[in-house]
Amino acid sequence: MTYSTSSQTQTQTLDAAARAILKTNDRGGYTVPNGRVYPFQWNWDSAFVALGFADFDRDRAWVEIETLFEAQWDDGFLPHIVFWKDDSGYFPGASVWDAHKNPATSGITQPPVAASVIRWLWDSGSKSAREAERMAALYPKVLKWHRWFARHRDPEGRGLVVATHPWETGRDNSPEWDYPASGVDISAVGSYERRDTSHLDAQMRPTKLDYDRYLAIVQFGRDHDWDHDVIARTGPFRVADVGMTMILLRANRDLLALAKILGRSKDYAEIEASIEKTRAGIDWLWNDEVEAFCSRDLISGRSSAMITSASFLSFYAGVGTEKQNQSLIAHLDRISSKIDKMLPSLDPDHEAFDAMRYWRGPCWAVVTFLVARGLLDEGQSEWAERLRLDTAALIRDTGFYEAFCPVSGRGTGGDLFSWTAAMWLFWAGKA
Numbered sequence: 001m002t003y004s005t006s007s008q009t010q011t012q013t014l015d016a017a018a019r020a021i022l023k024t025n026d027r028g029g030y031t032v033p034n035g036r037v038y039p040f041q042w043n044w045d046s047a048f049v050a051l052g053f054a055d056f057d058r059d060r061a062w063v064e065i066e067t068l069f070e071a072q073w074d075d076g077f078l079p080h081i082v083f084w085k086d087d088s089g090y091f092p093g094a095s096v097w098d099a100h101k102n103p104a105t106s107g108i109t110q111p112p113v114a115a116s117v118i119r120w121l122w123d124s125g126s127k128s129a130r131e132a133e134r135m136a137a138l139y140p141k142v143l144k145w146h147r148w149f150a151r152h153r154d155p156e157g158r159g160l161v162v163a164t165h166p167w168e169t170g171r172d173n174s175p176e177w178d179y180p181a182s183g184v185d186i187s188a189v190g191s192y193e194r195r196d197t198s199h200l201d202a203q204m205r206p207t208k209l210d211y212d213r214y215l216a217i218v219q220f221g222r223d224h225d226w227d228h229d230v231i232a233r234t235g236p237f238r239v240a241d242v243g244m245t246m247i248l249l250r251a252n253r254d255l256l257a258l259a260k261i262l263g264r265s266k267d268y269a270e271i272e273a274s275i276e277k278t279r280a281g282i283d284w285l286w287n288d289e290v291e292a293f294c295s296r297d298l299i300s301g302r303s304s305a306m307i308t309s310a311s312f313l314s315f316y317a318g319v320g321t322e323k324q325n326q327s328l329i330a331h332l333d334r335i336s337s338k339i340d341k342m343l344p345s346l347d348p349d350h351e352a353f354d355a356m357r358y359w360r361g362p363c364w365a366v367v368t369f370l371v372a373r374g375l376l377d378e379g380q381s382e383w384a385e386r387l388r389l390d391t392a393a394l395i396r397d398t399g400f401y402e403a404f405c406p407v408s409g410r411g412t413g414g415d416l417f418s419w420t421a422a423m424w425l426f427w428a429g430k431a
């Protein structure tokens with residue numbers, strides 16, 4: 001594609017703006033997703049942010065991931081938030097989680113994109129001895145985290161990832177969690193003061209009922225001293241998440257590639273076995289009626305029967321029969337005829353679709369990016385490019401918002417958002 005001079009200038013301006021966001025949100029070794037709404041280090045945000053830094057400061061890119069892994073627990077668990085410094089602008093803070101760690105952390109994890117990001121970082125660099133050293137130092141830590149998933153997040157041995165809190169999935173208020181969370185007892189939650197709605201329009205955020213449930217599930221974990229075995233077997237929220245499962249499957253493939261680069265032959269069989277187990281187990285998430293991969297509640301056995309942006313991560317994970325892939329592409333065709341910009345976080349034909357409310361409709365650059373990568377890998381280059389161009393247009397027309405309305409293109413949630421800036425630099429802004 002050839003750019004006219006004016007679009008070249010526009011790209012340069014956006015590149016500079018994206019870099020400035022990452023620099024402004026850099027707290028020295030880690031980057032906050034957004035200075036006001038999310039003032040700590042978030043797990044999968046940092047992984048994506050590293051890709052953004054790779055565009056102009058490779059050392060800083062590695063540091064982002066290294067800092068995140070400094071907060072890894074001894075058993076391999078990698079927390080979803082690291083509270084490096086106190087900040088009263090966010091609720092629930094470190095004292096609510098009460099995980100007794102130094103640095104203070106939350107007690108749940110997030111989608112494991114780190115292995116894939118490390119591979120992208122490695123592949124996009126000069127493969128210098130220094131980067132090889134850094135990659136080699138991170139490798140055992142990532143392996144340990146993946147082992148933690150196998151041991152503590154798959155209580156039925158299906159090869160899937162069981163999320164024990166909606167926040168773990170990274171798709172906080174996806175309607176996929178409405179039914180599984182409906183049994184959570186919120187009677188002992190008590191009163192609390194949310195901070196998110198003092199920074200942002202409440203219409204764009206999860207509801208009070210969502211938050212009551214989030215807190216009740218946190219209380220359960222805290223009451224069980226964050227014993228992840230107990231939580232995954234008996235907790236009030238247990239869902240085989242299609243997003244985390246697909247992301248872990250891809251991450252295991254990338255980890256295997258890293259193991260091969262490093263010659264860690266003693267690990268190959270173990271990682272291959274994990275890949276095979278998930279590949280074989282994934283069909284439990286396929287819903288024949290809606291013809292898509294959907295999350296499934298472990299407590300009731302019920303499929304969400306919802307097509308979300310995460311349903312399309314099957315391409316990224318490299319799973320799906322030809323027929324399944326055809327159905328998914330047909331869904332992309334249908335969805336794109338209903339809205340202006342891809343990829344909405346929920347099927348616009350679903351009754352729960354809400355174009356401005358967080359994970360119930362808006363487009364999120366990070367998930368769109370992962371889906372686009374998968375589509376490209378599976379030979380769907382036109383679709384991959386459509387997703388990239390739509391994301392680029394949303395950012396260009398609106399700014400670096402947390403997410404975007406798929407109908408009007410308006411920004412939703414926080415602005416000057418780190419992972420949106422990173423996705424511009426690594427992907428959307430690259431012709």
Ligand code: GLC
Pocket residue numbers: 033038042044045169170171172
């Ligand atoms: C919200 C998002 C989650 C993200 C976090 C920080 O909780 O749902 O995916 O990691 O904000 O940006």
